[in-house]
Amino acid sequence: MSPNPWLLFCLLLAAIAAGWWLGRRQGKGRFRNKPLPVSESLSFLLKDQADAAIESFIQSLDVRPATLEIHLALGTLLRRRGEVDRAIRIHQNILERKGLEAAQCAMVQLELGRDYAAAGWLDRAERMFQTVLPAGGPFEEVALQQLLEVYDCSHEWEKAIATGERWLSLQRVGQFQGREKLATAMSHYFCELAAIEQSAGRIAAMQPHLEQASRFAPGSLRVCRLQVQMALGLGDTGKALKVFRKHVLEYPASLPELLDVAERVFRSRAAWMDCLQEGLSRGFSVRVLNALAQALIAEGRQEEALALVTEQVRRYPGLQGVRALLGLHLPLASGQAQEHLQVLSVLLERLIQNRPVYHCSECGFHGQYLHWQCPGCKAWGSVNRIQGIEGD
Numbered sequence: 001m002s003p004n005p006w007l008l009f010c011l012l013l014a015a016i017a018a019g020w021w022l023g024r025r026q027g028k029g030r031f032r033n034k035p036l037p038v039s040e041s042l043s044f045l046l047k048d049q050a051d052a053a054i055e056s057f058i059q060s061l062d063v064r065p066a067t068l069e070i071h072l073a074l075g076t077l078l079r080r081r082g083e084v085d086r087a088i089r090i091h092q093n094i095l096e097r098k099g100l101e102a103a104q105c106a107m108v109q110l111e112l113g114r115d116y117a118a119a120g121w122l123d124r125a126e127r128m129f130q131t132v133l134p135a136g137g138p139f140e141e142v143a144l145q146q147l148l149e150v151y152d153c154s155h156e157w158e159k160a161i162a163t164g165e166r167w168l169s170l171q172r173v174g175q176f177q178g179r180e181k182l183a184t185a186m187s188h189y190f191c192e193l194a195a196i197e198q199s200a201g202r203i204a205a206m207q208p209h210l211e212q213a214s215r216f217a218p219g220s221l222r223v224c225r226l227q228v229q230m231a232l233g234l235g236d237t238g239k240a241l242k243v244f245r246k247h248v249l250e251y252p253a254s255l256p257e258l259l260d261v262a263e264r265v266f267r268s269r270a271a272w273m274d275c276l277q278e279g280l281s282r283g284f285s286v287r288v289l290n291a292l293a294q295a296l297i298a299e300g301r302q303e304e305a306l307a308l309v310t311e312q313v314r315r316y317p318g319l320q321g322v323r324a325l326l327g328l329h330l331p332l333a334s335g336q337a338q339e340h341l342q343v344l345s346v347l348l349e350r351l352i353q354n355r356p357v358y359h360c361s362e363c364g365f366h367g368q369y370l371h372w373q374c375p376g377c378k379a380w381g382s383v384n385r386i387q388g389i390e391g392d
């Protein structure tokens, strides 16, 4: 195995610190005629034998209050560098030693749980974090946070909800900065349960989950989508329309994300077009513009559609708008003009192709689709449409 320079450097520092501490503590008598145990680690390090160095380090340096920080720091470092097996070895080694205080034990168990989670052993991580819960205080909060991540990762939504509820019950209002993020996550957990019922065809069973989801995140776009779909699934078009109208009135920017479900709630094309027209008047969106143009064309009003798109693209220039305009002009052109427009269309498609449509406000992830949970940072509800000249 090739030596890891950072690991070697950190082990070297740890070994020197431990050697200094032991030397000071033990005095001149006890180790006068034999090398300090940590010198073995140093020797292995100098020979680029990282595995042997770590093993020697573990064996040579007793876990005591004064050395606990060194062990923990090394374990954390190893985990962050992806060397999870070694981190586990170090944290297990600490736990095997007798005489740890309850708080120290909880601290090490949390680290070991993190190691397991990093290794993908979520069941072991879950058990380890659960053992920390009785410790109470800040340890309980951290353990709950870690458990929530485990359940989130393993898609165990009901357990995640129970853990989130318990975590929220520990917080004093105003002292928890992530409270809003947790509430958003909780709303999505209930939406996930509703989506499972929807997939299984148990449409009415979506209702209680959506009520809970709405309680945690009033005005949630996802809740609105699911509520509209549920009402349509139950054949209650009136309720679907009411839910949709209420949401869009309050959050007009969400209309583009509801177009696919919204069209079905309107009984007439005229009413649908009125809705789109109103949506455009409250905020520009190429998707809404396209939907309105297509509705006009379906009514045989091509020229009106062309005039509308031309006027809107002049007011709100952008690549997507130009593409929409080109798409309308192309079938109307003929001869050489059509050929030129065709070339332009191909070039524009290449320019737009693979350009991200959504981005995450938390980590900067860019993608083509709306993800309820960011694939990059796993935050819920942080992915939004890109707007402006390259966006919608």
Ligand SMILES: [Zn+2]
Binding pocket: 360, 361, 362, 363, 364, 365, 374, 375, 376, 377, 378, 379, 382
């Ligand atoms: Zn992200």
